[in-house]
Amino acid sequence: MLKKIALIFPPSHDFSMPYLAPAYLKGYLDYFSDVKCKVFDLNNEFYINVIGGNELKVRKEKLSNHIRKGDICSAVNDSIGLEEFCQEKLSSIEDSKYKFSLKKITTTYNQYFSANILKELAITSKLERYLETIIKETDLTDYNVFGITISVEDQIIPSFIISKIIKKFHIKSTIILGGSIPTRLTNEIASTGLSQFADYIIKHEGELSLLNLMSFLTDGKQTFISNDPKIVDLGKNDSIHENDTIAFKNQKTVNIDHAKFFPNFEDLKLDNYLAPNLIIPLNITRRCYWAKCDFCSIYYTWDPKHRVKSIDNVISEIKHQVKKHNVQYFRIVDDSIPPKVLYELAHSLINNKIGIYYEIYSRFETKFLSQNFCDILYKSGCRQIFFGLENIGTRTLNLVNKGKHITETNINQILENTFDAGISNYLFLLFGIPQAPVADEELTVEYIINNKKISTVAIGTFLVDRFSPIHLDPKVRIKYKISLYDKGDMTTEFGYKYKGKVIFSDNKNRTKMYLKSIFSKRPDLAISSLLNEETRLILASTFGNTFLNKYMRIATPENISTIIAHAVEKTASERIYRQLS
Numbered sequence: 001m002l003k004k005i006a007l008i009f010p011p012s013h014d015f016s017m018p019y020l021a022p023a024y025l026k027g028y029l030d031y032f033s034d035v036k037c038k039v040f041d042l043n044n045e046f047y048i049n050v051i052g053g054n055e056l057k058v059r060k061e062k063l064s065n066h067i068r069k070g071d072i073c074s075a076v077n078d079s080i081g082l083e084e085f086c087q088e089k090l091s092s093i094e095d096s097k098y099k100f101s102l103k104k105i106t107t108t109y110n111q112y113f114s115a116n117i118l119k120e121l122a123i124t125s126k127l128e129r130y131l132e133t134i135i136k137e138t139d140l141t142d143y144n145v146f147g148i149t150i151s152v153e154d155q156i157i158p159s160f161i162i163s164k165i166i167k168k169f170h171i172k173s174t175i176i177l178g179g180s181i182p183t184r185l186t187n188e189i190a191s192t193g194l195s196q197f198a199d200y201i202i203k204h205e206g207e208l209s210l211l212n213l214m215s216f217l218t219d220g221k222q223t224f225i226s227n228d229p230k231i232v233d234l235g236k237n238d239s240i241h242e243n244d245t246i247a248f249k250n251q252k253t254v255n256i257d258h259a260k261f262f263p264n265f266e267d268l269k270l271d272n273y274l275a276p277n278l279i280i281p282l283n284i285t286r287r288c289y290w291a292k293c294d295f296c297s298i299y300y301t302w303d304p305k306h307r308v309k310s311i312d313n314v315i316s317e318i319k320h321q322v323k324k325h326n327v328q329y330f331r332i333v334d335d336s337i338p339p340k341v342l343y344e345l346a347h348s349l350i351n352n353k354i355g356i357y358y359e360i361y362s363r364f365e366t367k368f369l370s371q372n373f374c375d376i377l378y379k380s381g382c383r384q385i386f387f388g389l390e391n392i393g394t395r396t397l398n399l400v401n402k403g404k405h406i407t408e409t410n411i412n413q414i415l416e417n418t419f420d421a422g423i424s425n426y427l428f429l430l431f432g433i434p435q436a437p438v439a440d441e442e443l444t445v446e447y448i449i450n451n452k453k454i455s456t457v458a459i460g461t462f463l464v465d466r467f468s469p470i471h472l473d474p475k476v477r478i479k480y481k482i483s484l485y486d487k488g489d490m491t492t493e494f495g496y497k498y499k500g501k502v503i504f505s506d507n508k509n510r511t512k513m514y515l516k517s518i519f520s521k522r523p524d525l526a527i528s529s530l531l532n533e534e535t536r537l538i539l540a541s542t543f544g545n546t547f548l549n550k551y552m553r554i555a556t557p558e559n560i561s562t563i564i565a566h567a568v569e570k571t572a573s574e575r576i577y578r579q580l581s
Contacts, residue, residue, distance in 0.1 A: 003218045004036040005029070005210075006143035010162055011046040011131075012105035012154040016274040016534040019043070020281035020333055021149045021179065021206075023263040028207040031261035035214050038143070039267040042162065043155075045134050047102070048272050051089045056272070059085065063276045067542050073554040075539060076547075079276075080530045080563070086274070095126040099580040101573075102274070102532075105154045106580045112488025114192040117157055121164055121197070128161050135165055145174045145217060147210065148198075150181040156490055163197035174217060176210070178202040180301040181492065184466045188489040190234055201232040205254045205286065205303045253303040256286055259313045262320045270325060275534035279329040280321050282358070284309050284345065288335040290363060293388075294400050294476055295430070297468040297492070298335050311344045315352055322354065329537060330358040339367035346380035357541040359384035359533075364406045368414040374421040382423055383541045384455075384533075387414075390430040392447045393440025399479070400433065401469075412451075419453035424536065424545040426456040431514060432507030433462045434480040434498045445514045449521045455545055456528040456536065457518065460575045461504075461511050466492040512572050519567050523560050524548040526567035 007022040022039040029037045048056065059082050066074040083102060090100040097120075099106050109116045135141070146166055150159050163175050175198045182189060183203045189195060202209045209230045263281075270278050287306045291299035321327055337345075337360050349356065358381050367373055390400060392408055415425050429448070431441050448457055464484060470476050471484065471494060482496040495502070519526035527548055528536065539547055552560070573581050 003145050003214055004038075004143045005145040005147055005214060006140050007037060007039045008140075008146060008148045008162065009039070009041045009043050010148060010150070010155045010158045011043045012100060012103070012158060013043045013152055014103045014274075014532075015041075015044050015047045016532045017279040017281060017331065018265055018268050018270065018273060019149070019151070020263060020283060021151070022147075023265045023268070024283070025147070025207055025210060026267070027261045027264040029211060029214070030264060031258075032211055033214060035218070038139075039264075040138060040140055041268055042131070042134060042158075044269065044272055045138070046131070046158075047086070047090075047274075048269075049130075049134055050093060050100075051086050053272060056086075056274075060276050067276065067538065070543070072543050072547055072550050075543075076527065076531070076551045076555075077559075079532070079535045079539065080527075082274070083530065083532060093130075095130075097125065098127055101580055103154070104574055104578075104580055105157065106578075107157070110488065111153075111157060112491040112493075114188070114194050114488075114490050117160060117490060118193045120157065121160060125161070127158070128165065131158065131161055132165050135162070140166075141169045144170060144172070145176070145214070147176045147178060149179040150177060151179045153181060153491060156181060160194060160197050167197065174199050176200045176202060176213065178206045178210070180298075183301050184297070184492050185490065186232055190232065192489060194490075195234040198234055200234060203230045203232060204301060206230075208254050253305045253307065254286075256283075256307050257309045257313060259310075259316060262317045265321075265325065274532060275329075275538065277329055277538050278325060278327045279331055279534045279537070280325065280327045281333045282314070282317065282321075282330045283333055284314050284341060285334045285337060289338050290336060290403065292401050292403075292469070294470045294480075295433075295462065295465065295468055297465040297471070300467040302335075308338070308341055311341070311348050314345060315348050315354070318349075318354060318356065319352075322356065328356055329534070329541070330356055331534065331537070332358055332360045334361060336361050336363050339365045339373075342377065343367070343373065346376045346382070349380040350376070355381070357381045357383050357537065359386070359537050361386045363388065363403070364411050364414050366405055366410065368417060369410060371417045371421070374417040374423065377418075378421040378423055383545070384424040384426060384537045385418055386426045386428065389427040389444075391433065391436060391440050392444045393437065396433060396436040396440045399436055400430075415451065415453040419455070419545060422545055424455035424540045425453060426458070426533075426536075427454055429457055429459045431459070431461055431511040432503070434482050434496070434503075438510075441510075441514065445517055448518050448525070454525070455540075455548070457525055458529075458575060459511060459515050459518070459571060461507050464494040464496050466494065508576050511576050512568075515571055515576065516568055519564050519571075523564055524552055526564045527551065527560075529567045529571055530563065 007025055009019050009022050026037045026039050029035050063078040086102055097108050148159050166173055177198045182201045186201050209228050212228050213231055285308045287302035288299045289306045362385050419425055464470055482498050485495045487493055487495040
């Protein structure tokens with residue numbers, strides 16, 4: 001029997017642009033198989049259902065008109081106003097157990113424990129009724145195999161609720177979980193009652209394994225999956241790999257350099273995303289080429305080997321998406337794109353005269369010390385770079401293993417070069433790192449306040465993530481003088497004690513103090529924090545990377561004061577305390 005698979009992206013996740021993974025899987029399956037495949041962005045459907053599609057469209061058109069007319073003040077105010085309007089709608093959801101933002105979901109019960117999630121699944125919650133209503137308005141129930149991508153923890157509860165709804169409609173349905181969270185919580189899901197709501201987990205990169213599993217489900221031949229350790233059976237068919245735990249280093253690496261297919265976004269309502277213009281995600285490399293920062297576990301979700309797609313194939317993909325969707329903006333979602341690859345991409349974009357704008361994640365590599373390199377990036381369309389600074393202190397940079405070449409001197413020059421080229425600099429900051437001197441934190445705060453080449457900051461607090469070096473290697477933990485304890489079986493975060501003491505509260509309160517200091521002395525950073533990343537890319541592409549300085553000269557002091565207060569509370573709840581108030 002021909003199998004049909006519905007690829008689902010669940011709430012709650014930022015919906016400023018479509019998520020790449022389901023579209024990539026659809027493109028792969030469409031090309032390499034005859035499986036009927038459709039993408040359902042239930043995250044987008046959820047937000048549109050709450051916010052109202054027509055109202056969102058009207059507000060986006062108003063914002064776009066201000067951008068086209070060059071009205072910076074109205075464009076910034078409308079950008080902030082759009083997100084505030086959406087949040088008001090989300091806050092109006094009458095459900096005492098849940099609170100929603102445009103990026104998060106928090107609960108009144110401890111969602112870090114599977115036992116609590118199972119209690120919620122045992123009843124029919126308001127959230128379940130809401131999601132069931134949305135699902136009934138789609139043709140999702142016409143399918144018999146369902147793949148659910150869970151990329152962040154905020155999607156865990158909605159994903160299992162969706163699985164419960166699907167099982168209610170289709171007792172014999174097959175549900176496959178994939179993405180960052182199931183990859184890191186495979187054993188925890190398999191060993192709890194949550195396993196009844198899914199049949200398989202695909203760990204790490206999923207396209208080839210999904211193809212193998214679909215072939216098995218269609219033809220029943222075990223040869224399709226017998227050599228694929230990334231497919232984990234949750235107990236429904238013990239002839240496969242029941243709770244397989246093959247070592248990560250032995251897993252087969254997926255080839256990503258295909259010239260014959262592209263991510264397929266055709267099933268999505270591309271006008272329904274939050275950014276005022278369509279932005280398409282793009283992937284050029286897989287797995288961070290550095291992958292040594294002590295606190296980071298992102299590298300683990302990929303297959304073991306760093307790989308690079310040929311620039312010719314990247315250009316072909318960009319041309320395809322531009323032609324098909326008339327898109328001008330792209331986000332390159334690679335963990336960190338190598339400078340050599342970035343240089344080749346920039347030259348090819350210029351030579352092909354494609355005329356797009358894009359943003360990237362990168363490290364403070366020495367290639368950026370060349371002003372010419374940064375100018376070429378700008379000329380090719382690069383308008384925003386996300387850098388992981390964490391802390392400017394030399395001792396702290398060395399402590400977390402960022403790389404010996406990442407020094408304050410180099411960072412200063414790189415930020416100056418990229419900013420002077422016309423590119424916005426977005427910095428991730430990390431406070432509360434055990435063994436990092438408080439003096440280094442204070443130095444970082446002063447550095448941010450005084451460095452006018454910084455366009456945006458994202459301020460967070462230290463945590464220990466599952467499969468990060470600090471989790472896996474006791475020798476690394478000794479360096480930080482911490483010991484670990486479980487915070488729950490449904491979180492990728494471990495609790496830790498520093499020198500025998502729990503220091504979360506002190507760290508978070510101190511970080512909020514830093515946040516207030518930065519935003520009060522750099523109100524442009526406060527304003528920037530209220531802009532969605534994709535909206536900021538569009539504004540910077542239109543008005544230049546100094547557009548907030550221009551806004552500051554026009555806006556009233558009362559307006560700026562209100563913005564600062566709002567920015568502090570929003571950033572504190574979403575990024576520092578990670579709990580919606």
